[in-house]
Amino acid sequence: MISTILPALSAEFNEQPIRSFLLTLLLIPLTYLILNEYVRRAARIKGFSGPPNWPLVGNIPDIKYNAAEKYRQWSKIYGDVYQMQLGNIPVIVVNSAEAARKIFGQHSQALSSRPVFWTFHKVLSNTAGTTIGTSPFSDSLKRRRKGAASALNKPSIATYIDHLDVETRDFVKDGFESGQAGKKGVDPMPMIQRLSLSLALTLNWGTRMVSRDDPLFHEITEVEEMISKFRSTTGNLQDYIPILRLNPFSGGSMKAREMRDRRDVYLTRLNKDLDERMAKGIHKPCIQANIILDKEASLNKEELTSISLTMLSGGLDTITTLVQWSVALLAQRPDIQEKAIEAIRKYYSDEEPLCDAQDDQKCEYIVALVRECLRYYCVLRLALPRATVKDIVYEGKLIPAGSTVYLNAWACNMDPKIWHDPEIFRPERWLEQPDAPLFTYGLGYRMCAGSLLANRELYLAFIRMLNSFKIMPKSEVDTHPVRGSADPTSLVTMCKDYEVLFKPRNEKALKEALRRSDERKGVGKA
Numbered sequence: 001m002i003s004t005i006l007p008a009l010s011a012e013f014n015e016q017p018i019r020s021f022l023l024t025l026l027l028i029p030l031t032y033l034i035l036n037e038y039v040r041r042a043a044r045i046k047g048f049s050g051p052p053n054w055p056l057v058g059n060i061p062d063i064k065y066n067a068a069e070k071y072r073q074w075s076k077i078y079g080d081v082y083q084m085q086l087g088n089i090p091v092i093v094v095n096s097a098e099a100a101r102k103i104f105g106q107h108s109q110a111l112s113s114r115p116v117f118w119t120f121h122k123v124l125s126n127t128a129g130t131t132i133g134t135s136p137f138s139d140s141l142k143r144r145r146k147g148a149a150s151a152l153n154k155p156s157i158a159t160y161i162d163h164l165d166v167e168t169r170d171f172v173k174d175g176f177e178s179g180q181a182g183k184k185g186v187d188p189m190p191m192i193q194r195l196s197l198s199l200a201l202t203l204n205w206g207t208r209m210v211s212r213d214d215p216l217f218h219e220i221t222e223v224e225e226m227i228s229k230f231r232s233t234t235g236n237l238q239d240y241i242p243i244l245r246l247n248p249f250s251g252g253s254m255k256a257r258e259m260r261d262r263r264d265v266y267l268t269r270l271n272k273d274l275d276e277r278m279a280k281g282i283h284k285p286c287i288q289a290n291i292i293l294d295k296e297a298s299l300n301k302e303e304l305t306s307i308s309l310t311m312l313s314g315g316l317d318t319i320t321t322l323v324q325w326s327v328a329l330l331a332q333r334p335d336i337q338e339k340a341i342e343a344i345r346k347y348y349s350d351e352e353p354l355c356d357a358q359d360d361q362k363c364e365y366i367v368a369l370v371r372e373c374l375r376y377y378c379v380l381r382l383a384l385p386r387a388t389v390k391d392i393v394y395e396g397k398l399i400p401a402g403s404t405v406y407l408n409a410w411a412c413n414m415d416p417k418i419w420h421d422p423e424i425f426r427p428e429r430w431l432e433q434p435d436a437p438l439f440t441y442g443l444g445y446r447m448c449a450g451s452l453l454a455n456r457e458l459y460l461a462f463i464r465m466l467n468s469f470k471i472m473p474k475s476e477v478d479t480h481p482v483r484g485s486a487d488p489t490s491l492v493t494m495c496k497d498y499e500v501l502f503k504p505r506n507e508k509a510l511k512e513a514l515r516r517s518d519e520r521k522g523v524g525k526a
């Protein structure tokens with residue numbers, strides 16, 4: 001048959017070259033579309049229903065904005081667990097507390113991997129550039145997780161209290177000074193970014209970020225923010241539509257490479273500075289130095305860099321955006337601030353605005369307030385995507401090894417079977433139901449390794465900020481977690497820019513507390 005078709009085609013080309021050329025131009029993409037459609041359909045996971053989807057792109061156009069909320073709405077039609085398709089890749093989405101417990105809780109090991117994305121893993125990162133949170137399962141990941149887990153467990157955190165003390169104190173001082181004691185509006189975002197970054201640098205490299213005027217502050221926050229965008233599960237079309245990877249001028253890939261190069265510069269500088277201090281014997285104890293000196297840690301250079309990156313980026317976009325949303329809400333809710341002050345007064349007077357840095361979350365209302373902020377402003381709404389390494393059977397249906405699974409932490413936090421009023425911001429719910437599940441840190445084997453540190457950091461920052469200031473709105477901002485999102489396509493949800501007034505509750509006591517604390521710690525020590 002081919003022996004008759006080929007000569008016929010060849011004759012057609014010779015007789016009608018332009019028509020044949022145009023026809024070929026049309027036929028190639030059409031053939032690709034048909035073949036790809038076959039591949040896409042074959043990839044679907046049997047037995048799981050889900051929303052209808054488009055050829056080539058699947059459900060990408062449907063979930064471009066506020067994906068987690070769209071998934072939550074779909075769960076009302078297709079059930080708690082359904083599948084949708086991003087380009088060629090089918091994804092199982094888990095939307096309720098009960099289903100999350102059954103799938104992520106009972107199959108922890110089976111869900112121990114992360115999917116590999118073209119832009120992030122193949123263009124942006126090599127092993128050294130991949131954080132623990134974005135690494136697929138491997139022996140190297142197990143070693144890196146072990147290193148990070150021992151640096152982030154309870155006994156280790158107890159040794160970081162001095163650092164938490166200095167950084168949260170400087171956060172309050174920044175609010176007081178840049179806000180001119182409540183007279184000038186301030187944007188709290190850079191303040192909290194400095195806190196998070198300085199803590200990460202101290203814990204990891206033994207060096208502080210004293211001021212937000214430092215050019216390194218701008219470089220790291222800008223690059224890490226851009227890199228976080230490349231981790232967007234919907235922003236990079238070439239991740240799901242293989243043919244787009246052939247485009248050598250892809251703006252996404254070029255930008256990703258530029259960010260990788262810029263990140264390499266500051267990582268090399270931070271590592272080199274620490275090496276020099278270690279060689280001179282003047283370094284401060286820190287995670288990198290501990291691992292380098294630990295002969296049994298058996299981590300290679302790439303793995304060490306991966307841990308540094310994890311420590312650097314782990315709290316940078318999560319803690320910062322959470323505090324940004326929370327301060328905006330508190331400014332608009334004087335009633336919650338009053339309740340917080342009433343609860344704080346059981347332990348600290350207004351003469352002690354900085355409270356006690358050693359306080360391990362004894363004020364129950366502040367603990368409840370932090371948990372409610374984490375629930376309501378679940379910043380990583382789809383946690384981090386998981387890949388299965390073994391088959392899972394859920395309600396008689398098979399999720400085969402190698403599948404991608406999303407935990408819709410946002411929907412689980414809003415589960416009406418757990419809460420009768422999930423849409424309302426109400427810290428008291430955590431006093432009424434202290435054992436209720438919180439999904440913001442994920443679930444199972446790959447759950448957030450930094451949650452204990454984050455909780456302690458948030459508690460101290462909140463109690464000090466609330467006992468030092470009455471927070472008042474300076475500009476308007478929508479604090480609704482969906483409507484108010486500044487970039488509804490982003491992996492990490494943040495609110496729009498705004499300003500607040502930090503009015504000291506007792507200015508004299510605050511000045512004195514900051515002065516005494518400066519004296520004790522040595523102001524601005526790097």
Ligand code: HEM
Pocket residue numbers: 132133134145148152310311314315318319322379380383384385386440441442443444445446447448449450451453454
């Ligand atoms: C409010 C602050 C934070 C939030 C909301 C948060 C949230 C998350 C989430 C949702 C995951 C994925 C969990 C999963 O797949 O089930 C994760 C992973 C991770 N987080 Fe956090 N995180 C926060 C702060 C931190 C901090 C401060 C650190 C470290 C300094 C950290 C280190 C990690 C690490 C190492 C992982 C990867 C775990 C793994 O893949 O094995 N996180 N985080």
